[in-house]
């Protein structure tokens with residue numbers, strides 16, 4: 001059975017296809033009384049929007065979001081607030097070019113979801129990949145805009161930290177730089193090299209992968225629902241559900257395998273604020289599936305875009321061996337536009353766990369405990 005919903009208390013259902021009339025989502029479980037306007041959500045959508053630089057797909061979508069339900073103009077507060085009922089958000093598709101895809105109607109792009117959708121359902125919406133298109137990620141970004149409002153004290157930011165073999169130099173990390181360049185890259189020097197690098201990749205009819213890092217600061221200790229709703233497990237599932245993601249790490253991640261116990265255990269002292277102070281954060285802010293109060297740090301790798309101009313060997317839906325070359329408008333590196341999507345998924349998972357924690361435990365117990 002298909003499944004288009006995630007979250008438990010902050011529940012997001014997305015709908016729509018790349019070349020359909022509209023895409024959107026329904027957010028259920030958002031608490032009432034939270035100020036929310038379309039402009040709040042639009043901020044994040046504008047960062048993910050296609051056609052903003054020559055390094056992303058040239059599809060031109062305004063991605064203007066409409067709030068269809070779940071809000072109310074409160075005369076007392078003189079502003080629009082959530083009502084606690086389902087919030088439906090809709091984004092119209094305006095720049096579909098379905099005929100770009102008629103060539104591949106019966107052909108399976110290697111590395112894309114064409115074969116698996118056809119095998120599972122017996123038909124597929126080949127226009128832009130239908131539901132398998134990353135156009136769906138706009139809905140996640142819209143939901144993330146609502147989630148951020150549920151957890152206003154938590155700051156969620158993401159950045160592209162690697163494209164192909166080119167990695168950021170962490171000593172040059174500057175969050176302001178993420179907003180200034182076309183790659184959401186925190187290292188200005190690397191960002192200046194990525195343009196020519198990606199131009200070369202595109203000119204050769206190819207594509208390239210990337211790594212995105214997402215950091216949430218201000219996360220209170222205690223979020224996460226052991227055993228099967230661990231915060232890290234839910235984050236991994238959320239990131240893995242993003243199109244083209246092939247690997248997820250939390251904290252030290254795969255590198256934990258080469259650390260010793262001494263290097264890996266985040267030592268604890270008492271901070272001046274009376275709270276525990278962790279001396280390192282190899283755990284990525286999560287222990288036992290529960291947030292520690294440190295920044296929550298995750299990373300994921302996206303594969304290179306499968307739709308490329310270089311001919312590849314494949315088969316068609318009738319079992320004939322053929323060669324395929326994918327024209328149309330595609331992202332040469334999907335990692336760029338995945339950055340706002342990463343933030344949205346982190347925000348949704350944290351909002352969900354924040355509400356779950358409030359429902360089960362309420363206020364955290366007073367800490368430190370008295371002897």
Ligand SMILES: Cc1cc2nc3c(=O)[nH]c(=O)nc-3n(C[C@H](O)[C@H](O)[C@H](O)COP(=O)(O)O)c2cc1C
Nearest residue numbers: 112113132133134243244306307330331334337338
């Ligand atoms: C932001 C973003 C943009 C993407 N743009 C494209 C694209 O232009 N062309 C393409 O073939 N795949 C693109 N993808 C990847 C496909 O949607 C994805 O590879 C496909 O659905 C198969 O799913 P899988 O890679 O997760 O197995 C994009 C992914 C993301 C996250």
